[in-house]
Amino acid sequence: MYKKIITIRAKHGIHTRPAALLVKTAKTFDCDVIVECNGKQASAKSLFKLQTLGLYQGQEVKVSAEGTHAQEAVESVSTLLETLS
Amino acid sequence: MSVTGIIGSTGLAFGQAVHIIEQDYSVDLHLLRKNEVPKEQQRLREAIHHILQLLIISLEHLDSDSENYKLIESDILLLDDQALLNQMLNCIEGKRYSASLAVQRTFETHAYEIECIEDPMIASRGQDIRHLSARIIASINGTLSWSLEHLDQDTIILAHDITPAEFALLPKKYIRGIVLETGGITSHTAILARAAGIPALLDCQYQHLNIQNGQPIALDAIDGVLHHLPDNELVKALSDKQLKDKSKINALLSIKNQTTQTVDGHPVSLWVNVTGLNDVIRSTEIGSLGVGLFRTEFMLMHATEYPCEQKQYQTFCDALHSLNGMPLTIRTLDLGADKPLPFERKVQEDNPALGIRGCRYSLAHPQYFKPQLKAAMRAANHGHVRLMFPMINQIEEIEEIKAVIEECKQELVNNDIGYGDFEFGIMIETPAAVFNLTSMLPELDFISIGTNDLTQYSMAADRSNTKLARVFPSLSPAILKTIDLIVIQAKQFDVSVSLCGELASVPKVVPLLVGLGLSELSVDLNKFLEIKSIICSGDYNQFQELAEKALKQTKIQPLQQLIYTRI
Numbered sequence: 001m002y003k004k005i006i007t008i009r010a011k012h013g014i015h016t017r018p019a020a021l022l023v024k025t026a027k028t029f030d031c032d033v034i035v036e037c038n039g040k041q042a043s044a045k046s047l048f049k050l051q052t053l054g055l056y057q058g059q060e061v062k063v064s065a066e067g068t069h070a071q072e073a074v075e076s077v078s079t080l081l082e083t084l085s
Numbered sequence: 086m087s088v089t090g091i092i093g094s095t096g097l098a099f100g101q102a103v104h105i106i107e108q109d110y111s112v113d114l115h116l117l118r119k120n121e122v123p124k125e126q127q128r129l130r131e132a133i134h135h136i137l138q139l140l141i142i143s144l145e146h147l148d149s150d151s152e153n154y155k156l157i158e159s160d161i162l163l164l165d166d167q168a169l170l171n172q173m174l175n176c177i178e179g180k181r182y183s184a185s186l187a188v189q190r191t192f193e194t195h196a197y198e199i200e201c202i203e204d205p206m207i208a209s210r211g212q213d214i215r216h217l218s219a220r221i222i223a224s225i226n227g228t229l230s231w232s233l234e235h236l237d238q239d240t241i242i243l244a245h246d247i248t249p250a251e252f253a254l255l256p257k258k259y260i261r262g263i264v265l266e267t268g269g270i271t272s273h274t275a276i277l278a279r280a281a282g283i284p285a286l287l288d289c290q291y292q293h294l295n296i297q298n299g300q301p302i303a304l305d306a307i308d309g310v311l312h313h314l315p316d317n318e319l320v321k322a323l324s325d326k327q328l329k330d331k332s333k334i335n336a337l338l339s340i341k342n343q344t345t346q347t348v349d350g351h352p353v354s355l356w357v358n359v360t361g362l363n364d365v366i367r368s369t370e371i372g373s374l375g376v377g378l379f380r381t382e383f384m385l386m387h388a389t390e391y392p393c394e395q396k397q398y399q400t401f402c403d404a405l406h407s408l409n410g411m412p413l414t415i416r417t418l419d420l421g422a423d424k425p426l427p428f429e430r431k432v433q434e435d436n437p438a439l440g441i442r443g444c445r446y447s448l449a450h451p452q453y454f455k456p457q458l459k460a461a462m463r464a465a466n467h468g469h470v471r472l473m474f475p476m477i478n479q480i481e482e483i484e485e486i487k488a489v490i491e492e493c494k495q496e497l498v499n500n501d502i503g504y505g506d507f508e509f510g511i512m513i514e515t516p517a518a519v520f521n522l523t524s525m526l527p528e529l530d531f532i533s534i535g536t537n538d539l540t541q542y543s544m545a546a547d548r549s550n551t552k553l554a555r556v557f558p559s560l561s562p563a564i565l566k567t568i569d570l571i572v573i574q575a576k577q578f579d580v581s582v583s584l585c586g587e588l589a590s591v592p593k594v595v596p597l598l599v600g601l602g603l604s605e606l607s608v609d610l611n612k613f614l615e616i617k618s619i620i621c622s623g624d625y626n627q628f629q630e631l632a633e634k635a636l637k638q639t640k641i642q643p644l645q646q647l648i649y650t651r652i
Contacts, residue, residue, distance in 0.1 A: 012206040016213065020159040047162045048169040048195065051214075056204030 002071045003064035004078045013056030016047075018084040023047045025076055031067035033077050044077050055081070087312045090264065090289025092363045093275030095370065097327040098262030098284045098304040099320065100239035102296045105247070108223035113183035125177050129184040130170075132224035137164050143253040153253065160217055169195075185222045192218030236260075241304050243291060252277045262304035264289050264311055286311055309363045334371070337614035341372035345617050351625035353599055355617055356412070356607040358585055364610055365404045365413075371614055375412040377533065377607020378473070378585040379404065381457065382418050390428050391453055397460035405468030414471040414533070414585075414607070415461050416512065418453060420446045426453075438547065443476025443512075448485055458493045465505030473510045473533060478517040480524050487528075512585075513571055514538035522571065526578035533607070534571055536586025540564055559588045560648060561641045565601075569636060572602045583607055592619050593649050599625070600632030 026033045026044035033044035042049030063078040140161050147154040176187035200211035241262040268287035278285035284306035294313045303315040346352040356377030357368040421442025434440035447454040510531035536559045541548040544557035575582035583605030590609035595616050638644035
């Protein structure tokens with residue numbers, strides 16, 4: 001398992017549109033990518049689940065994955081999480 | 086048969102009527118029997134599939150960088166989400182919910198969860214989730230499809246409302262016009278229709294016309310009328326109007342963006358007189374730089390009851406948004422026994438023109454006056470508002486009005502409602518007002534000369550009596566001297582003075598008025614470009630010379646000859 005912890009910088013948080021971008025990125029990988037925040041976790045491939053995590057500015061988020069290209073997937077998703085505005 | 090509406094996008098259209106059906110958002114609360122479960126789950130899958138198809142098609146018509154595209158894309162991702170689908174399928178199986186109930190409960194819970202998130206930007210997305218839920222339910226109820234894909238002829242759409250996503254779906258090839266029961270000129274649909282060049286009529290109550298799908302209708306979004314089953318004569322008249330409108334405007338539109346000033350650089354603020362929102366929109370299309378007179382009583386002429394403060398506020402805001410920072414001169418109700426409200430009992434007056442009218446009427450009817458003042462004062466937060474009061478004779482009336490304004494301010498503040506800064510001005514339309522100018526001017530930001538009433542009251546000649554109008558016209562030595570006096574005094578007090586009477590809308594008279602020193606004119610919408618072209622092609626020195634000559638005339642006939650026969 002590969003994991004990484006990052007902090008959300010986006011001023012308006014990861015609301016629907018940035019979250020959609022995140023989902024599209026996660027879906028390009030075979031392995032599942034798990035996003036954890038506020039004690040809740042969700043698959044980065046599910047917009048439905050991601051929306052309820054509360055990914056707003058200043059929140060610490062753990063991104064993890066297991067399996068094929070796990071490291072690459074975690075890097076892509078966490079980079080997006082960190083840089084989206 | 087015809088019905089009026091607000092022009093959202095100007096133009097003319099002919100075609101068959103097609104109703105976009107009202108969507109059914111009702112939720113089926115019956116619990117399922119076990120053997121009904123698989124069928125209901127299938128219903129849900131099909132409903133979602135159907136919306137997905139529609140959304141994917143609508144994306145094809147949109148720019149992938151547009152906001153609309155991204156919003157629709159998020160909807161697609163959500164509808165395509167297996168976790169979401171499973172939760173709803175489980176609801177149907179486990180709780181024996183109907184498909185619509187499963188959707189409603191699942192989405193409602195989801196929306197609530199999102200709204201509980203502390204970040205306001207994220208929390209506000211809960212509403213989008215509910216909208217999507219409503220669309221799935223409409224799809225389950227079989228009311229989402231519009232059967233527009235089979236259109237093969239010119240069509241005018243009739244609908245309660247159209248969202249931007251739905252607008253994107255319209256097969257533009259055959260859509261000639263749009264008629265909505267809802268909406269205002271600043272609504273999304275109006276903006277999109279204007280951008281697409283599709284004539285649109287909004288806030289149009291067409292139900293009572295009983296228009297059937299496939300019947301011919303004509304949309305006149307030049308004058309704001311929808312015609313049901315137009316006969317050949319009407320179609321021809323409308324086509325002629327369209328051609329005339331186009332050629333006339335094209336000829337003059339070349340000067341639309343030009344600054345209004347004389348050849349030697351003397352600027353004139355050329356504004357328009359309007360009676361409603363449609364005029365305001367048209368005024369911006371021809372390059373007017375503001376509204377010099379909004380006759381608010383026309384908002385009431387066909388009303389069945391007095392429009393509430395909120396409705397008037399909305400109208401003023403719509404006008405201000407269209408004007409985009411340019412001034413809106415709101416003249417408060419100019420009513421009287423000769424111009425009664427349709428829902429008011431008629432009052433008998435021997436001489437209504439000299440009776441309780443204009444501001445006298447407003448001051449006597451605070452139940453009408455105060456909501457209008459408050460609506461205008463609140464709207465002043467959204468743009469440049471000039472409040473103008475008709476039929477003022479003396480300083481006492483101004484003091485009385487200012488006291489009412491103070492009361493309105495206090496009432497607004499007590500209710501935590503904000504208001505903006507506005508300019509305060511009056512109409513000059515009685516001889517007494519002219520003689521009292523020096524005492525009133527220090528209290529005013531602007532004055533506007535109403536030549537129609539000024540002539541009637543100066544000449545003691547009823548303006549509706551055509552025989553008298555010919556003998557006592559506005560263009561006469563007495564009125565000219567009166568205007569000259571008003572302009573001179575206003576300038577001494579550094580108060581801006583405009584002329585909004587019909588005299589300013591007579592193209593040949595305009596050089597004289599500009600020559601008299603009037604640098605603000607508010608004119609008839611249809612004369613605007615013609616008058617602008619006269620100002621732009623003239624010389625200020627010559628205008629001044631003309632005014633000097635005109636002021637020396639002692640008789641009407643030579644004065645009119647001087648003005649009207651000038652090339």
